[in-house]
Amino acid sequence: MHPSLTFHVSALAAALLLSTPVSRAESAKELITTGDIFASTFKSEEALKYYLPALKMEPENVPILLRIARQYREWMTDTTTRKEQLRLGHLSLGYAERAAALAPEDSEAQLSTAISLGKMLPYQSSREQVDASPRIKVAVDKAIKLNPDNDIAWHVLGRWHQGLADVGRLKRSVGSLLFGELPASTNEESVTCFEKAITLDPLCLRHHIELGITYAQMGRNAEARKAIEKGLAMPNLEKDDPESKVRGREDLAKLP
Numbered sequence: 001m002h003p004s005l006t007f008h009v010s011a012l013a014a015a016l017l018l019s020t021p022v023s024r025a026e027s028a029k030e031l032i033t034t035g036d037i038f039a040s041t042f043k044s045e046e047a048l049k050y051y052l053p054a055l056k057m058e059p060e061n062v063p064i065l066l067r068i069a070r071q072y073r074e075w076m077t078d079t080t081t082r083k084e085q086l087r088l089g090h091l092s093l094g095y096a097e098r099a100a101a102l103a104p105e106d107s108e109a110q111l112s113t114a115i116s117l118g119k120m121l122p123y124q125s126s127r128e129q130v131d132a133s134p135r136i137k138v139a140v141d142k143a144i145k146l147n148p149d150n151d152i153a154w155h156v157l158g159r160w161h162q163g164l165a166d167v168g169r170l171k172r173s174v175g176s177l178l179f180g181e182l183p184a185s186t187n188e189e190s191v192t193c194f195e196k197a198i199t200l201d202p203l204c205l206r207h208h209i210e211l212g213i214t215y216a217q218m219g220r221n222a223e224a225r226k227a228i229e230k231g232l233a234m235p236n237l238e239k240d241d242p243e244s245k246v247r248g249r250e251d252l253a254k255l256p
Contacts, residue, residue: 028054032064039067042239044075062109065099069112073119074239082123089120107147114139114156133183136160151200155207158193161185162214190214205234205241209248221255228252
């Protein structure tokens with residue numbers, strides 16, 4: 001830990017222990033500020049040590065709830081067992097849903113629920129995935145309606161269309177028999193969403209990689225290669241960027 005950061009954390013701890021004359025809001029603000037320092041370097045466990053106490057002081061503070069939901073999602077990336085990934089995912093979803101209920105007109109609050117649900121999909125059973133699909137769509141549609149310029153919301157919607165478009169006819173028939181009718185979608189709808197996300201934030205590498213993956217599903221190999229390679233060449237800025245690049249390289253290797 002950097003010396004200045006160590007001093008900051010120590011000073012905060014001392015201030016809290018000595019019960020200095022600080023208002024509850026200011027105390028929560030200090031905790032959030034320190035948590036943000038750890039969150040900015042992707043240290044989710046450390047960030048949560050500050051965000052969770054801040055939430056106890058202000059249990060209906062939506063920005064804190066969203067920070068906590070995000071940290072549990074990012075912590076999932078650092079774990080290796082399905083059981084732990086699902087545990088963290090459900091914790092994330094719980095805080096996201098609390099935020100969404102408290103802020104029905106907040107795009108980020110609605111989107112957080114969709115992201116948490118989507119983050120758990122790879123670790124869930126087929127039945128759970130089918131159940132989660134309409135919930136993701138409802139949440140992300142709300143987020144886009146509240147803020148059409150939310151590029152991450154368009155990305156999540158693009159992934160939703162991409163995943164359903166990739167479900168084969170046999171799998172869809174079997175899924176419908178076992179779990180009920182699956183939503184219909186197309187790769188073209190996925191492309192539209194990712195192109196919109198790129199327009200809003202061209203520096204987000206995930207938008208380019210996922211656009212390329214959708215092109216690959218469509219057999220548009222030259223466009224797929226170009227989009228994926230563009231994303232791979234961009235610097236990592238978010239916690240999930242390395243994971244996105246792994247996904248991109250895997251699909252790139254499959255292209256003829």
